[in-house]
Amino acid sequence: xxxxxxxxxxxxxxxxxxxxxxxxxxxxxxxxxxxxxxxxxxxxxxxxxxxxxxxxxxxxxxxxxxxxxxxxxxxxxxxx
Amino acid sequence: xxxxxxxxxxxxxxxxxxxxxxxxxxxxxxxxxxxxxxxxxxxxxxxxxxxxxxxxxxxxxxxxxxxxxxxxxxxxxxxxxxxxxxxxxxxxxxxxxxxxxxxxxxxxxxxxxxxxxxxxxxxxxxxxxxxxxxxxxxxxxxxxxxxxxxxxxxxxxxxxxxxxxxxxxxxxxxxxxxxxxxxxxxxxxxxxxxxxxxxxxxxxxxxxxxxxxxxxxxxxxxxxxxxxxxxxxxxxxxxxxxxxxxxxxxxxxxxxxxxxxxxxxxxxxxxxxxxxxxxxxxxxxxxxxxxxxxxxxxxxxxxxxxxxxxxxxxxxxxxxxxxxxxxxxxxxxxxxxxxxxxxxxxxxxxxxxxxxxxxxxxxxxxxxxxxxxxxxxxxxxxxxxxxxxxxxxxxxxxxxxxxxxxxxxxxxxxxxxxxxxxxxxxxxxxxxxxxxxxxxxxxxxxxxxxxxxxxxxxxxxxxxxxxxxxxxxxxxxxxxxxxxxxxxxxxxxxxxxxxxxxxxxxxxxxxxxxxxxxxxxxxxxxxxxxxxxxxxxxxxxxxxxxxxxxxxxxxxx
Numbered sequence: 001x002x003x004x005x006x007x008x009x010x011x012x013x014x015x016x017x018x019x020x021x022x023x024x025x026x027x028x029x030x031x032x033x034x035x036x037x038x039x040x041x042x043x044x045x046x047x048x049x050x051x052x053x054x055x056x057x058x059x060x061x062x063x064x065x066x067x068x069x070x071x072x073x074x075x076x077x078x079x080x
Numbered sequence: 081x082x083x084x085x086x087x088x089x090x091x092x093x094x095x096x097x098x099x100x101x102x103x104x105x106x107x108x109x110x111x112x113x114x115x116x117x118x119x120x121x122x123x124x125x126x127x128x129x130x131x132x133x134x135x136x137x138x139x140x141x142x143x144x145x146x147x148x149x150x151x152x153x154x155x156x157x158x159x160x161x162x163x164x165x166x167x168x169x170x171x172x173x174x175x176x177x178x179x180x181x182x183x184x185x186x187x188x189x190x191x192x193x194x195x196x197x198x199x200x201x202x203x204x205x206x207x208x209x210x211x212x213x214x215x216x217x218x219x220x221x222x223x224x225x226x227x228x229x230x231x232x233x234x235x236x237x238x239x240x241x242x243x244x245x246x247x248x249x250x251x252x253x254x255x256x257x258x259x260x261x262x263x264x265x266x267x268x269x270x271x272x273x274x275x276x277x278x279x280x281x282x283x284x285x286x287x288x289x290x291x292x293x294x295x296x297x298x299x300x301x302x303x304x305x306x307x308x309x310x311x312x313x314x315x316x317x318x319x320x321x322x323x324x325x326x327x328x329x330x331x332x333x334x335x336x337x338x339x340x341x342x343x344x345x346x347x348x349x350x351x352x353x354x355x356x357x358x359x360x361x362x363x364x365x366x367x368x369x370x371x372x373x374x375x376x377x378x379x380x381x382x383x384x385x386x387x388x389x390x391x392x393x394x395x396x397x398x399x400x401x402x403x404x405x406x407x408x409x410x411x412x413x414x415x416x417x418x419x420x421x422x423x424x425x426x427x428x429x430x431x432x433x434x435x436x437x438x439x440x441x442x443x444x445x446x447x448x449x450x451x452x453x454x455x456x457x458x459x460x461x462x463x464x465x466x467x468x469x470x471x472x473x474x475x476x477x478x479x480x481x482x483x484x485x486x487x488x489x490x491x492x493x494x495x496x497x498x499x500x501x502x503x504x505x506x507x508x509x510x511x512x513x514x515x516x517x518x519x520x521x522x523x524x525x526x527x528x529x530x531x532x533x534x535x536x537x538x539x540x541x542x543x544x545x546x547x548x549x550x551x552x553x554x555x556x557x558x559x560x561x562x563x564x565x566x567x568x569x570x571x572x573x574x575x576x577x578x579x580x581x582x583x584x585x586x587x588x589x590x591x592x593x594x595x596x597x598x599x600x601x602x603x604x605x606x607x608x609x610x611x612x613x614x615x616x617x618x619x620x621x622x623x624x625x626x627x628x629x630x631x632x633x634x635x636x637x
Contacts, residue, residue, distance in 0.1 A: 020125035022283050024234070024255060024559055038559060040512075043284045045319045046400065047125050050214055061404055062317040064420050069279035069519060071309075071527040074369040075377070075421060 002060045003042035006034050010056035017048035017057060085260045090116040090230070091480040092473075093249055093265035095237050095290050097123020099217065100449025100465035100472075101271030102224045107473030109227035113480050116230045116263060120255065120285050120562065123231055124221030127273050128282050128450065129462065130213035131320040134187070134397045135328065137172045137463040138196045138208035145169060146629070147204035154351070154634050155201030155360040156455035157589040158605060159303060162628040164436055168456055171467035176208075179466075183219045184210055187396050195393055197328040199460065201360040203352070203635075207328060207460070209397045213320075235261050236562045237289060239496045240268065240297040240445065243489045247297060247444035251496045258558040260500070262493055266486050267444060267476035270294055270432060271469065274450035274461075275573045277519045278566065280423030281312055281321060285566075290451045292569035294432050295576065300441040300611045302453040302622075303430025304573070305580035306590040309365040309528055314378065314418040316404050321422070323381075324460070325397045327358045329390045331383045333367070334416065335376035342367045349587075350599065350636040362590050368421050369528055380416035423523050429590075430580075433609065438472035441611070444479065448472035455589075503564040507554030511563040514553055517545055518570050526578055531594040535582040542575045575617065580608045583619050601631050 003025060011033045018026045018034045022045060027037040036042070044062035049055075064070070092108045094101045097119035108115045119126050139148050148169045153160055180186070186194045187209040196206035210216055225231065237252035241264070249264040275288025295301055312321040327333075332340050342357050345367040351359060359367075368379050383391065391413055395402045402412070410417060431454070432440050432447040440447050449465035456464035525538040550568055555561040580591075586600035587593045606621035 019233075020122045022121040022126050022285050024121070024562075027256075041284070043319065044317060045131070045283060047130070047214075050400075051125070061315070061408075062319075063315050064312055064317050064422055065314050067279060068516075069423050069523045070421060071369075071423075071523055073524065074528045075372040 001039055001042060002044040002062055003036050003039040004058035004060060006036070007056045007058065008033055010054045012054050014053060016051045016053075020047055020051055022047060083259050084257075085262065088116060088261065088263040090114045090263065090265050091267065092116070092476045093118070093263050093268045094271055095250060095269065096127065096271035096273055096449070096451065097221075097231065098127030098271065098273050098449060098465065099129035099220055099462060100451075100469040101269070102220045103466050103469035104269050104271060104448050104473040104476070105224040105229040106220070106227060107470050108477050109224070109229060111477045111481070113477055114230070115228075116232060116265070117224065118232045118235045118237060118250070118252070118261075118263070120234065120236045120289070122233050123224070124217045126283070126285065128286060129465070130217055131281075131283070132213045132216070132462045134209045134211060134213070135197075135199050135207035135324045135460055135462070136210065137169055137460060138194075138206035139169045139173050141173070144204070149629060150634060151202045151205040152456065153629055154636070157349075157599065158601075158624065158631055158634065159306070159589055159607070160455035162625065164454070165456060166628065167436065168464050168467045171470065172463045175466050175470070182223050184216055186210055187393065189389075198358060199324050199328045200358055201355065202358065203354060207324070209325065211396050211399055232261070236565060237293065238500050238565050240293045241488055241492060242297050242442075243487060243492075245443065247442050248486045248488060250293070251493060251500075253500050253558070253561070255558055255562040258561070260497055262488070264486060264488055266484060267446060267479045269438075269446045269448055269472045269476055270451045271448045271472070272451050274424065274429055274431070275570065276424040277522045277570050277574070278515055279519050279523065281310060281319065282424055283319065287566040287569050288451070288573045289566070289569050290447070291431050292572040294440065294442070294445060294447070295572055295612050297445070298442060298611060298613070299445060300433040300609050301430060301576055302433040302607050302609050303455065304576040304610055305430070305584050305608055307424065307429050307522070307526065307577045308361060308590045309421055309423055310361050311364065311368060311419045312422040313401070313405075314420040316401070316408055318400060318404060320398065320401055322398045322401045325394060326381055326383065329394050330386055331381050332357050332385070333364060333419070334380050334382045335371045336378055337376065341371050341376065345370060348597070352635060360589075362592065365421055365528060366592060378418050378420065381419050382416055383412040384414060384416075421528070434468070436471070437475045438468050439475055446472040446476050500565070501561070503553050503555040503561055507552045509549055509552040509554060511553065511555060511560050511567060514549060514567045515563065517549065518542070518567060518574060521545070522574050522577070526574070526581065529592050529594055530581055532582060535578050538578040539575065539582065542571055542578060546571050546575065576610045579617050579619060580610055584608050605631060
């Protein structure tokens with residue numbers, strides 16, 4: 001899944017990513033730093049990485065070919 | 081459960097903090113009114129506005145307004161409201177200066193001239209570009225906050241509040257604390273964006289919450305059959321497609337043999353060959369599907385023939401996507417970039433029917449942006465969101481300035497509160513499974529190429545889902561509770577898509593029917609309107625007014 005990691009040694013605990021994630025993946029942990037409470041909801045929008053001042057978040061790009069949302073009737077095996 | 085309750089009173093309530101909602105807030109705060117804006121996430125980092133390809137309608141003094149209107153009508157196959165489209169085109173020009181004064185920069189060439197490009201479906205009209213939805217939204221949020229808009233984050237509105245046939249506010253809950261919010265307002269603007277089933281291109285929190293709430297409150301929806309598809313980079317997707325910019329700069333679509341293919345399919349839609357690959361989204365989606373069926377997939381975006389200055393302009397217009405490709409070792413001057421079809425690429429769906437002042441069929445309720453029924457296809461969703469945001473603000477404020485008494489229906493508020501929290505009390509259907517079921521109905525059963533029997537099956541399935549599955553939905557926590565309500569909204573809207581699609585017996589725009597493959601300009605120059613009455617959907621048609629451009633004047637093939 002796209003959400004990879006918060007690099008704690010880089011994170012300064014500013015909380016911006018927790019504040020701005022559109023799908024509420026991130027919450028504050030007991031150390032005050034963010035953790036992925038709902039990693040399965042990450043959709044690779046990259047908002048957190050853009051706003052992170054410390055480059056402390058790792059996300060991968062979304063691979064559309066692997067989603068179950070491509071219409072299988074219309075797109076045959078050649079597309080995936 | 082003893083959760084805190086927040087009772088809020090305001091003049092103008094704006095649901096949704098994307099560009100439409102925030103622009104409406106900016107406009108509304110020009111007058112001495114209190115404005116509360118509510119969003120499921122963080123306004124300024126929420127919604128589709130952030131992923132715009134960076135194009136906005138470029139109409140300016142000296143251009144022919146009619147050229148822009150004809151391009152728009154051809155691109156959406158005559159489904160647009162002509163007067164609204166004209167007002168959107170002109171309105172955007174009026175907003176450009178103030179946006180620039182706030183700090184938004186249009187992409188310019190080396191001589192400082194704003195670069196204009198013909199976008200999708202455009203033969204004689206132009207887009208201009210800004211580099212990045214994030215900067216756009218930083219600026220717009222900043223302006224809304226600076227003017228004193230009260231912003232409430234992380235609140236999912238589940239229902240509109242009504243009394244005596246008028247909308248008097250909205251209710252919902254905080255998706256982290258779970259606290260109940262009941263907001264009374266003299267005017268309510270739905271600006272909650274487009275709808276998808278949490279799998280397509282739009283942000284997965286765009287689940288048509290405001291449109292579904294309006295449907296349940298008796299509002300008319302229109303053009304719902306045009307649930308749309310688009311394309312995106314197959315392996316390097318960051319939520320933006322870049323297709324408006326790439327195709328606008330002259331990129332081609334090629335199949336695995338390196339052949340261009342869109343021209344083979346233009347006839348089916350009657351679109352002039354002059355458009356090249358820069359077609360309305362329904363045509364390139366259909367073309368990709370046909371190439372895939374013929375065994376010619378996958379397909380690619382090809383920029384290799386573009387001159388250096390066009391490549392530079394592309395880089396400036398879609399910087400993050402381009403950077404991702406560079407990081408992956410792709411050089412668009414030399415390499416093909418694989419693309420694929422993605423559900424709900426954009427904003428071409430219908431939604432809440434609005435008049436020329438963003439008013440809906442329910443007094444007290446206004447609508448702006450993608451939540452409204454607005455084809456504005458040639459003009460693009462971002463442009464429409466900005467201008468309709470202005471209309472909604474003006475109308476909402478006008479209503480506020482008239483003396484009136486707004487009261488809530490206590491019983492209704494109580495019932496909504498109970499409904500909000502009930503999935504926490506038990507149930508057997510997990511939200512993940514529920515979402516998967518509605519995705520299957522929308523993406524597979526309705527899909528791109530539709531047909532009566534499959535649509536009837538989709539309607540039966542979604543009705544069975546709403547009747548039997550939804551009452552059993554359970555939520556593990558407040559975050560999950562939001563999903564439970566999102567699924568209910570998605571299901572409500574899927575039903576309108578399938579029913580409207582079955583009703584429209586022709587192929588037009590995204591209503592691509594195998595069983596009615598031709599566009600029928602004799603019998604179907606109509607809008608399909610749908611509303612809920614007593615639990616059932618009522619469908620009707622309205623003749624499309626041709627006051628400014630008649631169908632015979634469109635340069636179809």
